[in-house]
Amino acid sequence: MTAHDFPSGLVADEGGMDMILVGDSLAMVALGMKDTNQVKLDDILHHCRAVSRGVRSAFTIGDLPMGSYEVSPEHAVSSSIRMIQDGRVEAVKLEGGIELAPTISRITSIGIPVLGHIGLTPQRSHSLGGFRVQGRTAASASKLFTDALALQNAGCFSLVLEAVPAPVAELITEKLRIPTIGIGAGNGCSGQVLVQIDMLGNFPEGRFMPKFVKQYANVFEESKKAMKQYREDVRSRAYPAKEHTYPISPEELKEFEEILKKRSAEFEDE
Numbered sequence: 001m002t003a004h005d006f007p008s009g010l011v012a013d014e015g016g017m018d019m020i021l022v023g024d025s026l027a028m029v030a031l032g033m034k035d036t037n038q039v040k041l042d043d044i045l046h047h048c049r050a051v052s053r054g055v056r057s058a059f060t061i062g063d064l065p066m067g068s069y070e071v072s073p074e075h076a077v078s079s080s081i082r083m084i085q086d087g088r089v090e091a092v093k094l095e096g097g098i099e100l101a102p103t104i105s106r107i108t109s110i111g112i113p114v115l116g117h118i119g120l121t122p123q124r125s126h127s128l129g130g131f132r133v134q135g136r137t138a139a140s141a142s143k144l145f146t147d148a149l150a151l152q153n154a155g156c157f158s159l160v161l162e163a164v165p166a167p168v169a170e171l172i173t174e175k176l177r178i179p180t181i182g183i184g185a186g187n188g189c190s191g192q193v194l195v196q197i198d199m200l201g202n203f204p205e206g207r208f209m210p211k212f213v214k215q216y217a218n219v220f221e222e223s224k225k226a227m228k229q230y231r232e233d234v235r236s237r238a239y240p241a242k243e244h245t246y247p248i249s250p251e252e253l254k255e256f257e258e259i260l261k262k263r264s265a266e267f268e269d270e
């Protein structure tokens with residue numbers, strides 16, 4: 001499950017999630033951005049710290065944002081160290097295939113677990129032609145398998161397969177030693193991940209939702225109901241009721257009223 005702040009980390013943990021990912025999808029679901037590419041390492045770190053404070057038992061993973069790991073393996077290692085030290089997460093995730101194998105080897109060799117991510121890699125959406133399903137031809141499915149093997153050999157503890165035809169994801173899962181985590185990749189993966197805000201239905205009606213999202217609640221509607229009720233209560237003065245207020249002793253109140261009477265000249269002049 002993804003999380004992006006203290007309460008979303010807490011609820012995922014208390015809900016029994018095995019792993020919690022501070023995904024760069026928070027750009028879109030929590031910050032209102034058009035894609036994930038505007039989010040910087042410092043932004044993610046801020047959210048990682050908040051999530052980590054809410055998580056007691058789940059394994060926490062931070063998504064390395066675009067620009068924090070591609071330039072060189074050295075840069076990727078120092079970004080990963082910051083994720084662990086400043087972000088307080090336990091592992092990092094990065095997007096990409098065989099071209100990132102040397103980078104992943106370096107990060108895992110210093111004892112930082114790495115979750116791979118192939119298929120639809122949103123940070124590369126401009127070169128993928130948008131948020132598109134991947135691995136739909138024999139050639140592209142076989143490229144996915146090549147990438148999966150390279151990531152496994154580089155030391156990834158697991159792989160995210162995003163927006164891949166279910167049979168392709170299932171076949172790749174069968175051939176790997178490490179578990180796969182699917183999102184839009186069918187139930188033949190070892191595990192699943194969803195963006196928390198999507199599965200909770202905490203978004204306004206009409207927003208585009210990937211086909212793979214199953215909505216388990218309608219938090220946005222619930223919240224809106226509460227807003228409307230609050231507005232009505234404030235206008236009708238039903239809120240705050242007596243139980244929401246602080247008392248004062250009758251003696252003190254009486255004395256205050258006396259003082260006000262004596263001082264009435266002061267404020268009647270104004």
Ligand SMILES: Nc1nc(=O)c2c([nH]1)NC[C@@H]1CN(c3ccc(C(=O)N[C@@H](CCC(=O)O)C(=O)O)cc3)CN21
Pocket residue numbers: 025028029036120122130131132133163184195198209210211212
């Ligand atoms: N809220 C949210 N949930 C996500 O799961 C998510 C994000 N944001 N942002 C980053 C990526 C983008 N995601 C997506 C988006 C679309 C499809 C999808 O089904 N694409 C269709 C085409 C859609 C269209 O262009 O109309 C496809 O058939 O490829 C899949 C994953 C998943 N990720």
Ligand SMILES: CC(C)C(=O)C(=O)O
Pocket residue numbers: 002021022023024025026063117160162183193194195
């Ligand atoms: C959906 C997961 C895999 C992700 O990368 C994210 O939330 O950013």
Ligand SMILES: [Mg+2]
Pocket residue numbers: 023024025036063
């Ligand atoms: Mg991501």
